[in-house]
Amino acid sequence: xxxxxxxxxxxxxxxxxxxxxxxxxxxxxxxxxxxxxxxxxxxxxxxxxxxxxxxxxxxxxxxxxxxxxxxxxxxxxxxxxxxxxxxxxxxxxxxxxxxxxxxxxxxxxxxxxxxxxxxxxxxxxxxxxxxxxxxxxx
Amino acid sequence: xxxxxxxxxxxxxxxxxxxxxxxxxxxxxxxxxxxxxxxxxxxxxxxxxxxxxxxxxxxxxxxxxxxxxxxxxxxxxxxxxxxxxxxxxxxxxxxxxxxxxxxxxxxxxxxxxxxxxxxxxxxx
Numbered sequence: 595x596x597x598x599x600x601x602x603x604x605x606x607x608x609x610x611x612x613x614x615x616x617x618x619x620x621x622x623x624x625x626x627x628x629x630x631x632x633x634x635x636x637x638x639x640x641x642x643x644x645x646x647x648x649x650x651x652x653x654x655x656x657x658x659x660x661x662x663x664x665x666x667x668x669x670x671x672x673x674x675x676x677x678x679x680x681x682x683x684x685x686x687x688x689x690x691x692x693x694x695x696x697x698x699x700x701x702x703x704x705x706x707x708x709x710x711x712x713x714x715x716x717x718x719x720x721x722x723x724x725x726x727x728x729x730x731x732x
Numbered sequence: 733x734x735x736x737x738x739x740x741x742x743x744x745x746x747x748x749x750x751x752x753x754x755x756x757x758x759x760x761x762x763x764x765x766x767x768x769x770x771x772x773x774x775x776x777x778x779x780x781x782x783x784x785x786x787x788x789x790x791x792x793x794x795x796x797x798x799x800x801x802x803x804x805x806x807x808x809x810x811x812x813x814x815x816x817x818x819x820x821x822x823x824x825x826x827x828x829x830x831x832x833x834x835x836x837x838x839x840x841x842x843x844x845x846x847x848x849x850x851x852x853x854x855x856x
Contacts, residue, residue, distance in 0.1 A: 617811075623799060624807030633800045648799060688812060695808035703808050706854025710847045714815045717843030720836060721818055 601674070608671045609683045615664040617690035622657030625699055629653065682722035685715040738801040739813055746794035747820035751828050752787030759783065812851045818844045 627633075630651065635641035648654055671680050688711050695701040757763075759781050763774055778784050801810045819841045825831040 620802075620811050621807050624802040624810070627799050627803035630803055633803045654799070688815060691811045692808050695806065699807065701806045701808045704854040707808065707812070707851050710850030710852075710854060711812050713847030713850060714812055714844050715847075717840045717845075717847055718815070718818065719840070720843060721822075721840030723836070 605671060605675050608667050609680065611667050612664055612671070612680075613683055613686045613690055615660045615667065616684075616687050617694050619657045619659075619661035619664055620691055621694040621698055622653050622660055624657075624695070626651040626653030626657060628699075678722055682719050685718035685722070688714050688718065735801060735804055738797045738804075739816075741797035742794050742801060742814050743817045743820050745790040745797065746814070747817045747824055749787045749790030749794055750821070751824045752783045752790060755829065756781040756783035756787060809851065809855060813848055815844050816848055 627648075630644070630647050633644055635644050668680070692703055692708065692711050696703050756778060760774070760778055763771070765771075798810070798814070822833050822837055822841045826833045
């Protein structure tokens, strides 16, 4: 394996980790917050009680940990790969959130929502796609 | 209605926070040394820029709004709706950072908006 393919392998591996840990973080936050129930912070006392509930939720902390891993990997990849190269991977993250929500949390996802998310993915790809002609590679 | 406020905060404060942090990092200058001690030395310099504080405050508001929205709605609904931040990002890049936004990017933003509209329409 030469250094270029090694770099590619490392980039793909880390992007794969981003696509796993970002959505996993959101899904864990969702699970933790659903357990706490619909938030209510009309008074300061309610607000403080809510904050203590959030801080005591192991699932929320797992979610935060997962998002910290995502963010660290993201920063790491950006140290050598272009933002416009990495950014389209967030398209896959939207699909991953739906898959995890469906299989881990057993949320019912309507067909319209699946199609909507696929169109969002397409939009994110269009936003992030960089034509090869703008790079220095010939 | 209350949920709508949370979505506005996730998208508005989240994107605003990222734009402020981007502006602060631009003011800081390019980071070229990625060794741990050099990265640690960047933090106190970054914290001397007011845009950074505003950015972090806005991102904190966005994070707690996300938690609030997740306590009410399913994650498979909340996360796709937050994709509207691509629209907010394009508008912010154009009007706040003064960047040129390509027509390709606007097409992508329109697709994202259409997808979000379908997700909202398919709500159960």
